[in-house]
């Protein structure tokens with residue numbers, strides 16, 4: 379993988395307004411030299427910038443706007459909640475109706491035995507929660523040595539302390555020192571590699587294994603149908619908790635509630651965020667099995683000493699409930715399966731492009747187009763250039779060092795998919811011509 383910095387800066391023709399806003403993922407050297415792309419308005423799968431130009435949101439923002447933008451029923455639910463109970467903590471025995479209802483609704487659909495729901499404000503926070511719960515669970519069972527986490531190459535689990543440690547992409551780890559020492563990364567598609575790593579570290583030391591149903595930000599990598607049955611069995615055999623990170627894959631992006639149902643396994647924990655509220659307000663959480671909850675729920679004086687101020691925020695939960703209503707009423711689960719195959723068919727037409735090494739699509743409403751090594755290394759082409767060409771033509775993609783990613787809202791139509799893919803081809807052509 380070429381570890382180049384992806385630059386999103388626009389051509390610096392327009393007047394650059396000085397700004398103190400720090401885009402932390404980005405190369406601020408280049409971002410601060412160009413004008414910002416100010417998103418002013420959004421509706422369905424479309425965005426408008428502050429010049430009034432329209433763009434197709436080919437990435438559902440950052441993989442989250444599953445129901446599309448501008449849903450007034452979510453806005454109305456948020457307004458109703460804010461005027462009734464804006465916010466109140468869930469510390470101690472405090473609760474609120476939206477947090478209780480959301481937990482029941484998620485539990486009812488989760489492929490987890492006897493589920494319990496912990497609410498947070500996002501994906502990375504939920505990963506921290508799951509990781510700490512895994513260690514704390516083993517400690518409660520008298521096995522405090524089980525602290526090691528195993529994750530997968532290309533895996534992305536947010537950028538908090540644990541996430542920074544277990545991430546399967548080196549560039550996100552470099553320069554931060556050691557956040558969590560006890561972790562290792564195994565090839566994303568090999569059951570045997572996981573088993574060997576558990577044996578190398580020692581089953582008495584491994585707390586949990588983290589995996590996305592389909593690796594998203596790392597470049598859209600799906601696995602064979604048998605992979606998850608295999609890792610689930612290996613985890614059970616060696617007493618390792620199996621944590622599924624469904625932050626991208628849940629809430630209909632894979633045609634079901636949590637993505638992992640496609641593989642017929644029942645993990646010990648599921649981490650979710652993004653599509654739970656389609657990002658209208660920040661929300662995430664962890665669904666954990668009753669067995670993991672047992673030491674904390676069934677024994678007196680043994681709290682899980684963890685949590686955050688905004689956990690169970692009633693207004694965020696109200697947004698999520700309205701979002702789930704839309705998913706169910708419009709059956710976006712079934713719609714997503716149709717979009718998945720339409721997107722797959724359209725994306726595969728790019729495989730013959732001279733700059734393209736591989737198209738990965740067909741599992742969930744997400745796809746990647748990877749550029750050839752010749753394009754990236756010998757011709758010096760960057761995915762950022764393709765991104766910029768597509769955006770100049772009115773389509774928003776996501777660029778990672780070797781690939782362009784797409785993950786549109788689930789309400790995208792066939793014509794809009796066609797527009798997305800033909801624009802991506804035109805962007806590739808333009809970049810090929812320039813080099």
Ligand code: PLP
Pocket residue numbers: 441499500501502503505534535536537590594595623624625626651652662
């Ligand atoms: N896990 C996965 C699979 C993700 O894709 C992301 C974000 O993209 C996260 C965790 C982190 O979520 P957040 O950015 O809300 O912290």
